[in-house]
Amino acid sequence: MVLCQMSARPKILITGATDGIGQLAALSLARYGAHLILTARSKAKADQTCAAIEAIAPGTPVDVHFVDFSDLAAVVRTGKAIAARHPRIDVLINNAGLHAFEQRVTADGYAEMIAVNYFAPWLLTDTLRETLVHSAPSRIVTVGSEASRQSGAFDIEKDLLDIRPLHRTGIIKDLWPHQASGHHVLPRTSPAARRDGGRRQLPMSGFQCHRARP
Template identity: 45%
Template structure:
């Protein structure tokens, strides 16, 4: 990975931080995106402790805001003329409906729309830097999605069910990957999605009530963040997946996602909805 420039979102904890550590050990130049300045600084220190020679820097961004995503892309461009690896890792699950500054449901906006827009804004850099790779961190939770979720992507006209809303967003990650791979055909850029496993992190701890307790009860049965990062690192660095695109991986192996995640018509509809909501023609 020496000479490769990698941008990782949601890098201030959990599998994002462990992905950063592993890629730093492999010699990559890292740009870590985080929302909180103190946590981001602590992550930089942790990466440098794990890899003393690490070339690592940070950019602050709130991925629930499309304006902040645009600022992140612009700030990255001002510092770097190439992008070899984009890891769309940031994620959110909450047990109550929240609306972003743009007026969008927060889980869908943070997990999907932010990465759709960021990838679009940096796509030309990825193509110019090819061979390059895009890694979208999804989840087995995509199996809980509503297949008709695009009729109401903001969950404005139905009861808010956290796992279902999260599943919709994670299904969007895989459908986005499929649509992206299709549009990148003929370039030297690949796009793949993954399920990291049931990982023991702070994920979900910003929720309240019974959902927060369920997360804590399940923690002893979950894998470590380091193990959870392995598939992300594999897709970012392994020569075995050079040229592989549009696939879904579990434990560093190709896997078969839900039937909805393989629906090309649904992938195209999501792409159109995402263009409308982000205001871009991707």
């Protein structure tokens, strides 16, 4: 396991760690003795998660950074704050994401689902790139959606900048049902990665990038 190859208490950053897969990962990694760095939007959910971690692995160091991933400037500020506080990060788990059933446009002018699921993890990873390189051997794990297996051709302007209304299924209304698969569920990969089969590694960086579809 990765933890065995790193320091006695590796630092692991998990986004979207107060629900679902992210929370389960935080609890499991706490059992293995990790120092957890978590991002959250809700203080109440963060407090509940921290209490659950303390109950299952007493004494686990947990640092929480509050950020709304639909606010891209806030994502960059949070990345810089994390880097300043943690000069070493052994693992970054890009897990935060959402599936919207109505179109919401962010203050930056992007579809909320695109901002949170794609732009935010790319920006966070890029902001932390130097820290991750200096923390070698480090890992980046980007959690995707099973629906991304159905994604079609990638068109930057259409797929990343489209803010048309959504069908109740979360697909752009104009595309439903003929082009329902794939819109806003594009494969997520790290900006630090190059394609190399199922595993990705930035040459000469000392860290590896992995994509997971639970």
